[in-house]
Amino acid sequence: MSNALLGRLRADLGADAVVTDPDVMASYARDQMPLAPAGRPLAVVLPDDVEGVRAAVRACAEATVPIVPRGAGSGLSGAANAVDGCVVLVMTKLDRIVEIDPADRLAVVQPGVVNQALRDAVAKHGLFYPPDPSSYDWCTVGGNLATNAGGLCCVKYGVTADFVLGLEVVLADGSVLRTGRRTVKGVAGYDLTRLFVGSEGTLGVITEATLALRPLPQAPATLVAAFPSAVSAGTAVSRIVRDGLVPSLMEVMDATTIRAVQDYLHTDLGTGSDSGTLLLCQSDTGGAQAIAELEAVERICADAGAEMTYQTGDPAEGDLLMKARRVAHSALESTGSCMTDDVCVPRTRIADLITGCERIADDTGLTVAVVGHAGDGNMHPTVVYDATADGEFDRARRAFDAILDLGLSLGGTITGEHGVGKFKQDWLAREIGPVGLDVHRRLKRALDPDNLFNPGSMFSM
Known part of the structure; x- marks a missing residue:
């Protein structure tokens, strides 16, 4: 059966589009969450148009072979990880910006378009695509759609779903579904667009998206504030x-992250305290309005006990300050193996999460650093451990689970933007409960009755 499927895929898509070399396939078998399980695919298929996607889906459906859609592989939940015997459907060759409509402020794009490439293209028309995951310079729009990715600008602009007007999706039988519209408003029928955004490739393969754009904002002014503790920053x-x-933008870095970043950049961030917490804010309203907004933020920070505040309207200087936030993950990785979590809590409970992570670090004897999006409560606690030391992986996993438990106990969620993937299925079941899980399974069966699209991601059938 496998040889017959491979032959059909080569006939339908071309021999160059079907990869079976084990070493090459291994590079497509997992995303950036190395701890999530990954199987060995039967083949990696790289279609270059929607008809190629349809042909691959139909062939796999008839052979009852699982399909795992994949973008650039920048994800952090294992959602794009292969399962044994599957076809990994790589969407990066569908990389055309089909249309930019400045009058209606929208763009039509294929899923392989890189986030930054879209942002750069629409900027030439005085427009702005706000979702900006940390991997924006290499992650693809399709992956952003599949996980409902967020980023640093979510506090003001929202997440990916807030900018999706409509989708083109290849369903399990190879048919093409078009959802949504090009209008600002529209409530005809169920909101199928929202159903597919964040579905992690479990319901269909997104082949095109119509995205809303914003006017290009002004160059941002930047404020940094250093606090003696997480409580005062919170x-x-x-x-x-x-x-x-x-x-x-409003980002927070705890003391552990600050120390790692200072060592990594060979600089002093000026927190002035071993238990210090750093808050970084930007305003892109422009001119006097941006200065006034940050001055109001600065007054609040001072009243809350900030030991240092600094404000600049120089974009270059602002970029240097923001570099400390953007290199946080790399800085932590330079100190050991990392297990990055993705809990989101009410903004009033950020300090409780940070102090709770300090207790978890003490209990497990590991380093736990917290950095994240203070503006929307989406935190990224990162467990740092020695992967070569006996027992440390198990302790790191216990710390990871303890952080998820802490997040739920604070009224939060197990994932704010990375998705559930193949690493948090048990925690999804706990968060949404048996009725919620049953509804998920009913929707999955309705759209993918043979459970061929990304099986095992998000939940089991």
Whole structure:
């Protein structure tokens, strides 16, 4: 059966589109979460148009072979990881920006378009595509859609789903579904667009998206504030939110992250305390309005006990300050193996999460660093461990699970933007409960009755 399927795929898509070399396939077998399980695919298939996708899906359906859709592989949940005997359907060759419509402020793109390439293209028309995951310079729009990715600008602009007007999706039988519209408003029928965004490739393969755009913002002004503790930083965040201030970016780094970043960049971030916490804010409203917004934020930070505040309207200087946040994960990776979590809690509970992670670090004898999006409560606690030391992986996994438990106990969720993937299925069941899980399974059976699309991701059937 496998030889027959491979022959059909080569006949339908061309021999160059079907890869079976074991070493090459291994490079497509997993995403950036190395701890999630990954199987050995039967083949890696790289279609270059929607008809190629349809042909691959139909062939796999008739052979009852699982399909795992994949973008650039920048994910952090194992959602794009292969299962044994599957076809990994790589969408990176569908990389055309089909249309940019400045008048209606929208773009039509294929899933293989790199996030930054889209942002750069629409900027030439004075427009802005806000979702900006940390891997924006190499992650693809299709992967962003599949996981409903967020990023640093979510506090003001929202996540990927907030910018999706419509989709083109290849379903399990090879038919093509078109959802949504090009209009600003539209409530005809079920919101199928939202159903597919964040579905991690379990319901269909996205082959095109119509995306809403915003006017290009002004160059941002930047504020950095150093606090003696997570509690005082959390107080500032709560007051900023309560007062209705909406900076375009508001990020937090705990003391462990600060130390790693300072060592990595060979610089002093000026926190002035071993238990210090850093808050980084930007405003992209431009001119006097941006300065006034950050001055209001600065006053709140000072009232909450900030030991240092610094504000700049120089974009280059702002980029240097933001570099400390953007290299945080690399800085932590330079100190050991990393297990990055993705809990989101109410913004009033950020300090509780950070102090709770400190307790988990003490209990497990491991390093736990917290960095994240203070503006929306989406935190990324990272467990740092020695993968070569006996027992440390198990302790790291216990710490990881303890963080998820802590997040839920604070009224939060097990994932804010990375997705469930093949690493958090048990925790999804705990969060949404048996009725919620049953509804998920009913939807899956309705759209993918043979469970061929990304089986084992998010939940088991």
